[in-house]
Amino acid sequence: xxxxxxxxxxxxxxxxxxxxxxxxxxxxxxxxxxxxxxxxxxxxxxxxxxxxxxxxxxxxxxxxxxxxxxxxxxxxxxxxxxxxxxxxxxxxxxxxxxxxxxxxxxxxxxxxxxxxxxxxxxxxxxxxxxxxxxxxxxxxxxxxxxxxxxxxxxxxxxxxxxxxxxxxxxxxxxxxxxxxxxxxxxxxxxxxxxxxxxxxxxxxxxxxxxxxxxxxxxxxxxxxxxxxxxxxxxx
Amino acid sequence: xxxxxxxxxxxxxxxxxxxxxxxxxxxxxxxxxxxxxxxxxxxxxxxxxxxxxxxxxxxxxxxxxxxxxxxxxxxxxxxxxxxxxxxxxxxxxxxxxxxxxxxxxxxxxxxxxxxxxxxxxxxxxxxxxxxxxxxxxxxxxxxxxxxxxxxxxxxxxxxxxxxxxxxxxxxxxxxxxxxxxxxxxxxxxxxxxxxxxxxxxxxxxxxxxxxxxxxxxxxxxxxxxxxxxxx
Numbered sequence: 001x002x003x004x005x006x007x008x009x010x011x012x013x014x015x016x017x018x019x020x021x022x023x024x025x026x027x028x029x030x031x032x033x034x035x036x037x038x039x040x041x042x043x044x045x046x047x048x049x050x051x052x053x054x055x056x057x058x059x060x061x062x063x064x065x066x067x068x069x070x071x072x073x074x075x076x077x078x079x080x081x082x083x084x085x086x087x088x089x090x091x092x093x094x095x096x097x098x099x100x101x102x103x104x105x106x107x108x109x110x111x112x113x114x115x116x117x118x119x120x121x122x123x124x125x126x127x128x129x130x131x132x133x134x135x136x137x138x139x140x141x142x143x144x145x146x147x148x149x150x151x152x153x154x155x156x157x158x159x160x161x162x163x164x165x166x167x168x169x170x171x172x173x174x175x176x177x178x179x180x181x182x183x184x185x186x187x188x189x190x191x192x193x194x195x196x197x198x199x200x201x202x203x204x205x206x207x208x209x210x211x212x213x214x215x216x217x218x219x220x221x222x223x224x225x226x227x228x229x230x231x232x233x234x235x
Numbered sequence: 236x237x238x239x240x241x242x243x244x245x246x247x248x249x250x251x252x253x254x255x256x257x258x259x260x261x262x263x264x265x266x267x268x269x270x271x272x273x274x275x276x277x278x279x280x281x282x283x284x285x286x287x288x289x290x291x292x293x294x295x296x297x298x299x300x301x302x303x304x305x306x307x308x309x310x311x312x313x314x315x316x317x318x319x320x321x322x323x324x325x326x327x328x329x330x331x332x333x334x335x336x337x338x339x340x341x342x343x344x345x346x347x348x349x350x351x352x353x354x355x356x357x358x359x360x361x362x363x364x365x366x367x368x369x370x371x372x373x374x375x376x377x378x379x380x381x382x383x384x385x386x387x388x389x390x391x392x393x394x395x396x397x398x399x400x401x402x403x404x405x406x407x408x409x410x411x412x413x414x415x416x417x418x419x420x421x422x423x424x425x426x427x428x429x430x431x432x433x434x435x436x437x438x439x440x441x442x443x444x445x446x447x448x449x450x451x452x453x454x455x456x457x458x459x460x461x462x463x464x465x466x
Contacts, residue, residue: 046360072363079364088465089379099365130465148365
């Protein structure tokens with residue numbers, strides 16, 4: 001169970017959210033500037049809340065009232081960024097192996113091949129990262145996060161940089177990820193369609209606050225509003 | 236050109252030894268300083284910054300004289316080092332290496348600092364979410380990505396060290412076989428009649444060493460840059 005009660009002032013913008021979720025895939029939905037990425041960064045430990053609490057089950061990661069802040073590298077929370085952030089000086093298999101090395105986990109050939117098969121990246125293992133397509137990069141980033149054996153996986157608009165065809169290419173992998181790995185996920189997007197495919201629970205963020213919370217049904221009738229797209233275009 | 240006398244060989248080898256030792260000792264320190272300046276805010280940072288760049292703007296004779304005052308036999312640090320650790324800098328080749336290291340330090344630090352500043356911090360964040368503590372992020376992400384700058388800094392530092400003259404001759408004098416580098420040998424040769432041919436030979440050799448260092452750094456930098464773009 002993920003529990004977040006956090007306040008954070010970022011310049012003019014103030015984030016003030018509280019929710020707890022048992023969901024296998026919790027969708028974080030909102031337009032650009034709603035605070036989705038800030039919230040995910042707080043969960044990952046990359047951003048410290050001004051006030052509040054972040055906990056996974058009984059493990060409290062942030063509690064400002066006790067001055068507690070667990071740094072990102074001790075959280076075991078995987079993070080898949082919109083821009084993949086593969087290490088350019090390492091090849092694909094070294095990228096995949098990075099989390100295992102850093103966490104001092106023993107090499108597990110089965111786990112490795114399960115993830116490689118799940119994401120269909122076997123043919124890419126010897127490649128350098130520079131010539132990969134956007135979809136391939138995102139699959140490697142997913143595999144890299146998974147192989148660090150996280151207890152929670154954060155996905156911040158993992159399809160955001162991809163065109164419609166690439167999105168359609170990756171989405172089935174995410175569904176398999178949800179059904180086969182059992183790692184709970186927080187999935188950030190401004191596309192309600194992705195959440196209807198993936199999410200088991202949805203948090204709707206508006207201007208730094210939780211506007212609605214519930215099953216993906218709360219998104220029924222919500223398409224990506226044109227004014228939201230216009231807002232995005234402006235950013 | 237090829238008729239190099241034993242005395243000239245001594246000066247050449249000494250110059251190389253001094254510059255190599257100065258560069259190798261200064262590099263780890265330079266990386267640490269560059270990282271601090273690039274990634275940390277601390278009290279007195281602008282003063283620290285100025286002190287590091289001071290040898291670049293001070294007359295080399297001044298730096299040499301200050302070294303003599305602090306690291307000389309009776310100098311504050313020099314006396315302590317000589318009495319307790321048996322390390323003597325004054326009028327030794329090690330002193331030449333110290334002078335060259337300090338004179339080349341600003342040139343060594345600057346490219347390293349710039350390349351560390353250019354490392355995408357989002358990659359460092361990604362590494363930390365994968366379980367890497369800060370020091371491992373540095374070793375596995377920041378430093379490898381800053382490698383072209385480290386190499387550029389080392390070559391610049393080496394070039395400065397091998398050509399250093401003013402601070403070295405002030406601090407450790409011009410003793411053949413101990414502190415007489417190529418530069419001070421050329422200087423001596425220009426002061427005596429019939430020294431021109433020998434001076435020209437040494438000039439040619441300095442040019443050759445400098446060119447070799449530049450070509451080597453270019454090759455390394457190209458390879459490193461290619462790696463950085465994931466190719």
